Amino acid sequence: MALSHLSSTRSNRLLRPLAAAASSLCRPISTSTEPLVIETSIPFTPHKCEPPSRSVETNPQELLTFFRDMATMRRMEIAADSLYKAKLIRGFCHLYDGQEAVCVGMEASINKKDCIITAYRDHCTFLGRGGTLLEIFSELMGRQGGCSKGKGGSMHFYKKESGFYGGHGIVGAQVPLGCGLAFAQKYNKDENVTFALYGDGAANQGQLFEALNISALWDLPIILVCENNHYGMGTAEWRAAKSPSYYKRGDYVPGLKVDGMDVLAVKQACKFAKEHVLKNGPIILEMDTYRYHGHSMSDPGSTYRTRDEISGVRQERDPIERVRKLVLGHDLATEKELKDIEKEIRKEVDEAIAKAKESPMPEPSELFTNVYVKGFGTESFGADRKELRATLP
Amino acid sequence: MFRILTQRVLGQSLLQQGIRPGAVASASRCFASAAKDLTVREALNSALNEEMSADPRVLLMGEEITKGLLDKYGPDRVLDTPITEAGFTGIAVGAAYHGLRPVVEFMTFNFAMQAIDHIINSAAKTYYMSAGQISVPIVFRGPNGAAAGVGAQHSQCYASWYASCPGLKVLAPYSSEDARGLLKAAIRDPDPVVFLENELLYGEAFPVSAEVLDSNFALPIGKAKIEREGKDVTITAFSKMVGFALKAAEILDKEGISAEVINLRSIRPLDRAAINASVRKTNRLVTVEEGFPQHGVGAEICTSVVEESFGYLDAPVERIAGADVPMPYAANLERLALPQVEDIVRAAKRACYRSVPMAAAV
Numbered sequence: 001m002a003l004s005h006l007s008s009t010r011s012n013r014l015l016r017p018l019a020a021a022a023s024s025l026c027r028p029i030s031t032s033t034e035p036l037v038i039e040t041s042i043p044f045t046p047h048k049c050e051p052p053s054r055s056v057e058t059n060p061q062e063l064l065t066f067f068r069d070m071a072t073m074r075r076m077e078i079a080a081d082s083l084y085k086a087k088l089i090r091g092f093c094h095l096y097d098g099q100e101a102v103c104v105g106m107e108a109s110i111n112k113k114d115c116i117i118t119a120y121r122d123h124c125t126f127l128g129r130g131g132t133l134l135e136i137f138s139e140l141m142g143r144q145g146g147c148s149k150g151k152g153g154s155m156h157f158y159k160k161e162s163g164f165y166g167g168h169g170i171v172g173a174q175v176p177l178g179c180g181l182a183f184a185q186k187y188n189k190d191e192n193v194t195f196a197l198y199g200d201g202a203a204n205q206g207q208l209f210e211a212l213n214i215s216a217l218w219d220l221p222i223i224l225v226c227e228n229n230h231y232g233m234g235t236a237e238w239r240a241a242k243s244p245s246y247y248k249r250g251d252y253v254p255g256l257k258v259d260g261m262d263v264l265a266v267k268q269a270c271k272f273a274k275e276h277v278l279k280n281g282p283i284i285l286e287m288d289t290y291r292y293h294g295h296s297m298s299d300p301g302s303t304y305r306t307r308d309e310i311s312g313v314r315q316e317r318d319p320i321e322r323v324r325k326l327v328l329g330h331d332l333a334t335e336k337e338l339k340d341i342e343k344e345i346r347k348e349v350d351e352a353i354a355k356a357k358e359s360p361m362p363e364p365s366e367l368f369t370n371v372y373v374k375g376f377g378t379e380s381f382g383a384d385r386k387e388l389r390a391t392l393p
Numbered sequence: 394m395f396r397i398l399t400q401r402v403l404g405q406s407l408l409q410q411g412i413r414p415g416a417v418a419s420a421s422r423c424f425a426s427a428a429k430d431l432t433v434r435e436a437l438n439s440a441l442n443e444e445m446s447a448d449p450r451v452l453l454m455g456e457e458i459t460k461g462l463l464d465k466y467g468p469d470r471v472l473d474t475p476i477t478e479a480g481f482t483g484i485a486v487g488a489a490y491h492g493l494r495p496v497v498e499f500m501t502f503n504f505a506m507q508a509i510d511h512i513i514n515s516a517a518k519t520y521y522m523s524a525g526q527i528s529v530p531i532v533f534r535g536p537n538g539a540a541a542g543v544g545a546q547h548s549q550c551y552a553s554w555y556a557s558c559p560g561l562k563v564l565a566p567y568s569s570e571d572a573r574g575l576l577k578a579a580i581r582d583p584d585p586v587v588f589l590e591n592e593l594l595y596g597e598a599f600p601v602s603a604e605v606l607d608s609n610f611a612l613p614i615g616k617a618k619i620e621r622e623g624k625d626v627t628i629t630a631f632s633k634m635v636g637f638a639l640k641a642a643e644i645l646d647k648e649g650i651s652a653e654v655i656n657l658r659s660i661r662p663l664d665r666a667a668i669n670a671s672v673r674k675t676n677r678l679v680t681v682e683e684g685f686p687q688h689g690v691g692a693e694i695c696t697s698v699v700e701e702s703f704g705y706l707d708a709p710v711e712r713i714a715g716a717d718v719p720m721p722y723a724a725n726l727e728r729l730a731l732p733q734v735e736d737i738v739r740a741a742k743r744a745c746y747r748s749v750p751m752a753a754a755v
Binding site for chain 2: 115117147148149150151152156158159160165166167168169170173175176177178179180181182183184185187188206207209210211213214215217218369370371372373374375376377378379380385386
């Protein structure tokens with residue numbers, strides 16, 4: 001989504017004489033696809049497999065896309081926080097800020113025929129799969145323009161045409177569902193894979209192991225991705241799991257531990273995982289990541305963690321700052337250019353929110369739509385069936 | 394020759410001879426009347442076979458699946474699962490999200506409770522939550538209700554639980570015609586269907602017409618069947634209880650009470666129109682079910698009739714259901730825990746003001 005934007009504003013600059021281009025005063029943001037090799041922050045830790053190399057192939061265009069995408073996600077989640085506090089978003093709202101590198105790195109290594117399924121912390125994952133800011137804010141505010149027409153809410157975003165299968169409220173349920181998506185891909189002989197994302201809290205769910213066992217037996221092209229942000233709701237991982245080495249929990253299933261705050265490491269790991277599962281069946285990726293917000297908007301997130309811990313991660317490991325340093329360090333853009341991108345993003349987000357606020361609430365008749373694909377003319381009822389009833393088409 | 398054929402699983406025996414069910418039916422038409430005997434088991438297997446043959450997206454998943462189908466379609470389409478209902482049901486629902494048409498077989502619906510989150514939250518509600526983006530064309534089938542002597546954890550009827558859930562369709566066949574027609578309709582249906590079979594009916598044979606044996610045969614979902622017409626009292630039932638209701642109707646007939654027996658076939662959507670039309674004709678209603686009485690199918694039917702046809706009722710609605718206790722093992726207690734024909738007869742007579750008042754409680 002950011003690529004076309006970059007190239008259109010850059011094309012006129014690329015036409016300038018080389019001398020000017022060489023000058024640091026008006027050096028353009030690099031849109032080069034010249035390969036650049038960058039080392040991940042730390043090596044990968046393998047379980048029953050050979051880890052991929054720490055050297056990740058990327059290019060300036062990709063790095064700038066990473067920056068833009070993650071910055072958009074960050075701004076979007078912060079804006080959602082404000083909307084929730086203004087009571088424009090109701091019910092549950094689980095924010096992803098801090099974890100952006102996971103979904104952005106993943107997208108860089110896959111295509112839209114690969115599938116992603118996650119739990120309820122799904123706003124950014126949906127955006128990464130091609131969702132728009134307008135669809136997201138509209139859905140959060142329960143409007144017709146929402147991706148689920150206002151009927152799903154924060155936890156139920158879907159984009160089937162680009163391989164995003166939700167958006168699930170029941171902890172752990174998405175893992176067997178994801179294995180089912182992989183089953184269908186194998187059944188149809190697609191050369192595609194599914195990434196099923198879950199948290200460190202969900203990692204203890206029995207159904208995960210049931211689905212993993214079947215997936216390993218049937219050689220399904222499934223990648224289980226544990227987004228380990230170290231807290232399952234308000235419970236720290238060491239209090240919930242006897243073994244918090246989530247990448248090893250598959251036992252006979254290989255695993256890889258990845259620095260989830262390093263978008264290049266995530267990209268490398270996902271690329272490695274996709275190649276692996278198409279030949280060998282399931283693999284588990286543990287992304288060591290962190291969420292700045294609490295579990296949801298009703299959780300301040302500071303009763304079970306110290307503010308020092310949170311600010312420490314922000315200072316040392318923030319995924320966007322990491323890419324900013326890389327971009328500046330490799331002279332791919334100036335600080336001002338990056339700040340301009342962030343300003344642009346802020347404007348985009350504000351405009352999307354304004355437009356979303358204009359989207360109307362669903363019509364009352366929508367109460368009764370999409371109950372069935374084929375309703376056979378059966379009747380459905382409101383609270384007082386003598387007052388409100390409808391025929392399901 | 395037909396006797397021997399019907400005693401074996403239709404899928405296996407006919408497949409071995411390379412004969413399609415339709416061919417057999419047309420042969421029988423030449424020699425005998427149109428009706429041919431088919432057991433419920435054969436009806437179900439033939440339905441599965443035909444639907445799998447017609448649509449390559451249909452697949453079967455469950456514990457210890459029918460060997461005949463496994464031989465014909467192979468292990469890619471007939472999948473034996475480990476004893477992990479939550480896991481394999483979730484996998485099947487995910488496959489349905491992606492566009493396949495799985496048929497999940499539970500050894501009994503008691504074990505489906507381990508998977509009920511996937512049936513309700515992952516399957517039934519998804520089309521609504523996604524505003525029509527993701528449909529779930531899946532069938533959950535298996536024996537439901539009491540078998541014989543299997544005790545409390547293996548005998549529950551889940552019809553009313555599933556039927557209360559919007560987004561699900563719940564079907565309960567009685568005869569072989571029901572079994573074939575409703576299972577084919579369920580597999581072709583784009584929504585999640587809970588298909589409640591009965592262990593004790595599998596071996597029962599019913600005559601079926603050539604039309605029923607045709608591979609295009611299917612029954613409509615949401616429509617009940619009047620198994621026996623009558624004018625004095627309406628008896629609603631589903632699954633095995635239909636047989637009991639018919640026997641009760643025979644007995645009542647000898648005593649001058651003409652009972653109309655409705656085979657519900659579809660618990661959700663419930664054919665309220667047929668039930669109400671019948672009660673408006675007979676003015677009296679007895680609901681029969683095997684499951685627990687509180688918040689049961691009969692309770693919904695009674696309320697529907699009170700809401701829509703109150704003025705037509707000449708007597709309070711009578712309700713026959715399983716006993717309000719976990720299923721006991723001892724044969725005599727098990728018999729007391731389940732509706733018997735005499736219970737249905739007695740209730741019908743009460744509705745017709747032809748019996749003495751209820752006995753005092755034990």
